[in-house]
Amino acid sequence: MSEGLFDRTAGDVGNILALEHVNVTVPDQRAAERFYVDGLGLTRDLDMDFGEANIWVNAGSQQFHLPTAPRGQVLRGTIGLVAPSLDRVRRGLDRIGADCEPGPGGSLLVRCPWGNRIRVYQAGEAFGAMALGIPWVELDAAAGTAAGIARFYGSVFEAPAAVRPTPGGAVARVGVGRHQALVFRESDDPLPPYDGHHLAIYVSQFSRPHARLAAAGLITAETSEYEYRFCDVIDPDSGEVLTTIEHEVRSLRHPMFGRPLVNGDAPAPSSTGMGYGGRI
Numbered sequence: 569m570s571e572g573l574f575d576r577t578a579g580d581v582g583n584i585l586a587l588e589h590v591n592v593t594v595p596d597q598r599a600a601e602r603f604y605v606d607g608l609g610l611t612r613d614l615d616m617d618f619g620e621a622n623i624w625v626n627a628g629s630q631q632f633h634l635p636t637a638p639r640g641q642v643l644r645g646t647i648g649l650v651a652p653s654l655d656r657v658r659r660g661l662d663r664i665g666a667d668c669e670p671g672p673g674g675s676l677l678v679r680c681p682w683g684n685r686i687r688v689y690q691a692g693e694a695f696g697a698m699a700l701g702i703p704w705v706e707l708d709a710a711a712g713t714a715a716g717i718a719r720f721y722g723s724v725f726e727a728p729a730a731v732r733p734t735p736g737g738a739v740a741r742v743g744v745g746r747h748q749a750l751v752f753r754e755s756d757d758p759l760p761p762y763d764g765h766h767l768a769i770y771v772s773q774f775s776r777p778h779a780r781l782a783a784a785g786l787i788t789a790e791t792s793e794y795e796y797r798f799c800d801v802i803d804p805d806s807g808e809v810l811t812t813i814e815h816e817v818r819s820l821r822h823p824m825f826g827r828p829l830v831n832g833d834a835p836a837p838s839s840t841g842m843g844y845g846g847r848i
């Protein structure tokens with residue numbers, strides 16, 4: 569009797585439950601901390617001490633991982649960041665002398681010292697319950713690839729994936745958990761070579777995507793019982809490589825799943841939007 573009253577597919581969540589961290593190397597830890605902590609107002613993860621090798625920075629339930637390396641890696645796209653007070657972020661960025669550009673929806677676009685683009689938004693209704701965190705990572709993609717990329721995440725990860733046209737090219741949006749997304753935006757601009765940066769996702773069903781990726785010869789690392797990796801995103805019909813970015817795929821049994829992350833004076837854990845009843 570109630571058929572048609574609601575779009576029940578709008579309540580579907582696919583197999584990717586969380587986009588947990590973005591990993592880009594940095595040549596200078598002090599400069600990285602100045603940007604991410606002093607500038608953006610995020611909180612260094614003091615529970616993980618890597619000495620001079622790496623720093624991790626908490627952004628709500630997500631993190632930036634910043635291993636030390638001679639060259640800074642640059643994600644081919646833009647990282648979204650939601651903050652409880654955009655004014656505070658603006659003041660922090662002013663204080664460190666970072667250049668900001670105003671953007672759509674009152675957002676601020678800022679670049680890290682090595683060129684990573686981060687678009688910061690004031691928390692609000694558009695981001696659900698996420699008051700602080702990384703709601704999406706948008707990746708530049710070659711013209712004509714968005715539909716195939718959406719089919720890849722749909723067939724391998726059972727993720728809700730939709731393609732919409734825009735004046736600049738098609739955009740594929742892959743749903744992640746309750747409030748996150750991986751977004752692939754087509755562009756005619758040539759992509760720079762892939763430099764090895766990565767992102768990490770948690771999946772509920774761990775073995776099914778592994779079997780599909782393995783069958784296609786796409787697994788690049790069998791890291792541990794809790795983690796595997798792949799890099800190439802292919803058209804599931806033709807096998808053509810559509811884009812490349814390393815995915816660190818973690819199971820919910822990963823020892824770090826659900827680890828509490830300290831976030832300065834950020835809102836309470838229940839409002840970080842992941843729906844697990846706590847921070848991860």
Ligand SMILES: [Fe+2]
Binds near residue numbers: 591633767768816
């Ligand atoms: Fe990682």
